[in-house]
Amino acid sequence: MTVRVRRVQEPPEPDDGVRVLVDRLWPRGVSKDAARVDEWPKxxxxxxxxxxxxxxxxxxxxxxxxxxxxxxxxxxxAELLDHVRELARKGPVTLLTAVKTPQSSHAAVLARLLGGP
Incomplete structure (x- = not known):
């Protein structure tokens, strides 16, 4: 299972897999086309x-x-967490966030619960 956390402002990479935005609000200055978000479970x-x-x-x-x-x-x-966990079982999942320090954010908590770093 591959789960990683990236800032939504970073350009998408081919190995991102399913891109999941894990912020409640859409990030400022990022277009929906540029973000390439597959899921947004608020x-x-x-x-x-x-x-x-x-x-x-x-x-x-x-x-x-x-x-x-x-x-x-x-x-x-809990249901949404199970859904994202199932996505991660099928292939890579990238959790996207706009926070400046993802390693000390909610995205890091989610990644750990999903089996990521």
Whole structure:
């Protein structure tokens, strides 16, 4: 299973496989044609409250990860997570995000849960 995280601003690569945007909002300055997004499961993204809390610097990444994983246990999110996991079993999946530090973001949490790095 190959799951990787890339910034949506980076040009698509041939080995990206299925490109999944994991941000709630469409990234500024990126056209839909240039992004080449195959799926956009908004229910997999952190809640607005959790996102605001984390970006306000009120908690650690570990606490954010725990809270986000709890949100991902909700039925709709869990179903979407299973769907993306099934895509990853069939071929490469690239999780796309606009965050500047993907390694300490929700995308990294998703990649780990999906069996990526």
């Amino acid at each position: 229910a997999l993204t952190p809640s607005s409250e959790l996102r605001r809390w984390y970006h306000a610097g009120e908690g650690s990444y570990e606490e954010f990860r725990e809270r986000y994983e709890a949100e991902l246990a909700a039925p709709e999110a």
